[in-house]
Amino acid sequence: MEKRTELEEIGEFSLIERLNPKHKILNKSTVLCGGDDCAAMKYNDKITLASTDCLVEGVHFDMAYTPLKHLGYKSAIVNFSDIYACNGKPSQLLVSIAVSNRYSVEALEELYSGLYLACEKYGVDLVGGDMSSSQSGMFLSLTILGECDEEKIVKRSGAKQHDLLCVSGNLGAAYSGLLVLQREKAVFMANSSSQPDLSNYQYIIERQLKPEARKDIIEWFENNNVLPTSMIDISDGLASEVLHICKDSHKGCELYIDKIPVDYETSRTLEEFNILPDNGALNGGEDYELLFTIDQKDYPKIKDNKDISIIGHITDESLGCKLVTPQNTTIDLKARGFNHYC
């Protein structure tokens, strides 16, 4: 039997010590790390980026099918993705956790092993945090700091008319993976001896449980001297993010439905659930792909990148935000996205 140490056995300070970063410091900018009231960073002539995200048990994740190590990994990735979305490099992570005594010290160590794995892979230092009990469930809040040259920050508000609307990777995968996991949970609740066969859904389940952030795309921009005019990461669904860019840039757009990249496994699964693949790709969240706009002059650079799809272009604000169907009719683009209050 695995060892279970109750949280109240060891107290906050011992727990922090047990979970505390002992790995090598990865960033020159990390000056002070863990232990003191603050972590300290020093950025020379760089912009410091900061973003925070909270994840709540029963809202953002379900313990029935989320291994804790994956949860830690994904929580970190979600935050790194926000820094990449501004064309920055994530460098320091702070983690606040509140958990009920349903969780053991070992469970928290699992969670942290996922956090550290993501930090190592992406070159980020876990520099601080806070830990508390909660009366029910688990609550995670992560804050990520990152660096960026001042002239290279990409905002949501920079899209210009005639810019190309682009997206990395493929969409709807994380959402379709979630549908499968929720279905298997329901089957398991009805009959706990049933063993799910998930071999046909491996890719989409991994996209849901262990997503990656698009560090590679940011590096590709750097290496190919491409600076997007605007960018956002896709956490709430493509439609919602396109509308954010257009609203903040005071522009309209035309988005071609048949240009939206959808993986075969995603599209097959969405059909199993009687969801049109386009709909799943437009409104499914948590893909953590990058949505960005580039000036048309950069088209020759981007056209051969198999991992970037051009899905539309930016228009004048007065034209509104439109979806163009394969039949070449246009309809208003609406966000149904994720609403964690409903």
Next chain:
Amino acid sequence: MEKRTELEEIGEFSLIERLNPKHKILNKSTVLCGGDDCAAMKYNDKITLASTDCLVEGVHFDMAYTPLKHLGYKSAIVNFSDIYACNGKPSQLLVSIAVSNRYSVEALEELYSGLYLACEKYGVDLVGGDMSSSQSGMFLSLTILGECDEEKIVKRSGAKQHDLLCVSGNLGAAYSGLLVLQREKAVFMANSSSQPDLSNYQYIIERQLKPEARKDIIEWFENNNVLPTSMIDISDGLASEVLHICKDSHKGCELYIDKIPVDYETSRTLEEFNILPDNGALNGGEDYELLFTIDQKDYPKIKDNKDISIIGHITDESLGCKLVTPQNTTIDLKARGFNHYC
């Protein structure tokens, strides 16, 4: 009747817009604020400090006697205090909140009004955040960023033998205020028509519900050219914090019980609860005073500051951490402090 807007009526984005910072940017270092995936800051040749804290309903605060505006104010102060404890200046705040639908939009606005009030008073920009639902209760996580000249960062680990151990303000007040509030809650639960008379406890209740951070002490250090050798803020109780400094500095100490500053209202209240005032001051949390060590050469500068008490001195590690009683006997210093897991 006051207006109550349900959270699910307006959705996350409208809610963020409604609560979003529209006030003037206070720090030159704030480059990008709200709206984008990241907030952006730029510090020239300065150290960036970062700290995060979480506050959980039912653990850190009780809605029965905590007005939401006070909760927002206190949450911010707790974080500012961490930056001051490193001798820094807080500059940007990020806020993550998860709340159940028991809370209305107006309730969150109350909370934010307290956050903004603290930010204005201390010159901090609220630059970003995240908002989510929770299945029960409220969870707050704040991350504060601050600035400091590299040669002026004060760590917990810098105390030297013969240094003087000092504390700002007075101790045990927040804890005694909490005892009164808990007692009044119990009375109210037993008889909801009872109206508490709290006029004899105003100072300590304010210390509990609306504490301040010691910006003034940090400014005094600056103006008087005093650089503490080590520092920490008192969130978990004096005993616990003294032990942190001694442990991280590999030193011992002698702490004189009769030198610990305790306000009259605190001491009278603790006695009502049959708690020795010294005990309350040593182990009560949430005072957010600063505990620090200074070199003896700075004694002439500090001796006339009525708001700083010298409570002991640093000794060799082999001598351990000792309390010196008024009868001049010594006993081991132990932390009972706050343990949010028990």
